[in-house]
Amino acid sequence: MSLETLDSNGSHIASAISDEVVIELNQVNKWFGEFHVLKDIDLTVYKGERIVICGPSGSGKSTLIRCINRLEEHQQGDIVVNGVTMDTNLKNIDAIRREVGMVFQSFNLFPHLTVLENCTLAPIWVKNMPKAEAEQVAMTLLERVKIPEQALKYPGQLSGGQQQRVAIARSLAMNPNVMLFDEPTSALDPEMISEVLDVMVGLAESGMTMLVVTHEMGFAKRVADRVIFMDQGEIVEQNTPGEFFTNPKSDRTKLFLSQILAH
């Protein structure tokens, strides 16, 4: 569906990958009770790289990115983010979370705070930034996601697309060097998907390292440096978007692509 819309907007935006490793996953395994949800995941993400992760539901793609900021705990293997190894040490976890922003499918804005307060809370309370400075940063970011006029409203007064853009601004307020997107457009009405994708494209153009779980294949074609396809807890295939969409190698990938691109 949005494959067409985004393709007409422009071609693939230039990538800005450096050889500095930001995230490294080494033989990561995770179980939910008896259920083996991630199996021997190896993944290296370089600074500035934009990765789109897709796959059928239940394939472990959300769990994978949630392990990167410890919203889920992995049981085997190593996860290293910005040179910090993820372990049970709360200091390490906090250090990683300060540098990793996350955007959720259901926005998860704080309903009791205004849009501006949502964006200033973490800088003030985690980074000890003075309130005035935090508000200045937040307003700049709200302008970047094109909703500065909503700053004093509460999340409940905004549309879904506006809420998700606030959520992106809120994450950016911590000035992270990696952004994780967990199906950011899946809960949105069709008319609002493009306004969120536009913001994400802008973020990609600015050189942000991004891991995006999404079914928006148009976005993947336009933005991704690498597309990862997961099924049943494994990385089945990963390739550049050009190769991935035109020349998928595994039969599972072919089936998936034929199903999601059929309509």
Next chain:
Amino acid sequence: MAETMHEDTVFRPKPSLPPPPNTVGVVGWLRKNLFGGPFDSILTIVGGSLIAYFAYTLYLYGIANAVWSAGSYRECLDITRGNGACWAGVSVWMNNYFYGRYPDVEQWRVNLAGVILAVWLAPFWFPKVKAKIATGISAVLTYPFLAAAMLLGGEVGWFLQIMVGIALTAFAAVWLNVAASYAGYGSLRAALMRLSGFENKDERLQKYVLIGAFVVGFVLALLFQATWDLAPVPTVNWGGLFLTLVISGIAISSALPTGVILALGRRSKMPVIRVFCTAFIELFRSVPLITILFMAVTMMPLFLPVEVNLDKLVLVIIAVCIFAAAYMAEIVRGGLQAINKGQYEAAQAMGLNYWKMMTLIIMPQALKLMIPNIVGNFIGLLKDTTLVSIIGLYDILLMAKASGQDTKWLGMHTEPFLFTAAVFFVICFCMSKYSQHLERTIGGGYGRR
């Protein structure tokens, strides 16, 4: 022709029309709520007549046929022949309903303590004044000691003296803060720095100024307290509504913080804390309050060393506090469970630690959801404290009963209890209304997602 065929259809929304008559306004309301159909209409008429009948009877008994001044219950009965209320006795006993057996000449102390509390908490409703949380905490933590020293009188121990010093300093700080806010300094801290010339100095130096100001205030407070010469009034003389408010006030203000801690403990991942909190909550929730009261008053002293001779009132207050905390813990837990998991995840993903996440994100939302339950619990607690009459504390209920056993007013039972009911109704209704006001105003008042 080709032109008209290729012209785009323009979408014009239909204009909004007013709703049909008889569905809005007074007529609409009556139709919808009272006379929706034949059955509804009959119910309305029958119910309305019943209400009118009871209201009229009550009016006859309480006002039209009532006696307002008489020397004894016998005189009342001679006039009313049992058809009207004898408010004369209630007004004679009024002072006891409110103050119990607190000596008449010392009752100004009770009034003053009440006024101090009201004045202490008043800045909550001043929009310009900041540090509202500090105001609340200072009142909850130190006011009880100040009130205890004022109400007990006599020689107070060194501990109480120190606490009274802190309380008076805190009270002064709260109002100096108000003054500083309205004088344009912003806050007491800012005013102190400006006036002492430490405005642009190091944080550490500023801290010394604050500590110095506190010490000066504390010494002044101690000197002031040394001039007090209050006649001792032991707690056995405390009673009436005053005693009811003391017990329930302490229980109410301690229930929320302890309840929050117990609820967090019960949801904790640490097994020892979780088991302890769960056991505490379940134990005290499964036992009737009256049992806890009896245990506290009769059995607790057996477990304590002989030298420790705790006042009966103190034991009762501890018992009620424990009981209230156990109930509050479950209310708070319910509120916490209503908060979406995504809120926790968003807070964690931003790097907030556990306590910041709880105080900044989770609790404000949970508390707003819990307001109706919390206030319901407070109202229940206020009424439950009348149980202390069973173990012989002369609260308003036992006072009401005692007035009917006075030789002059022997047999006067209905009137004191009607009066007590009215007093409770007024207090509880105000609490209920205030809680509705809070629900509407806290947290922007907009719908949650």
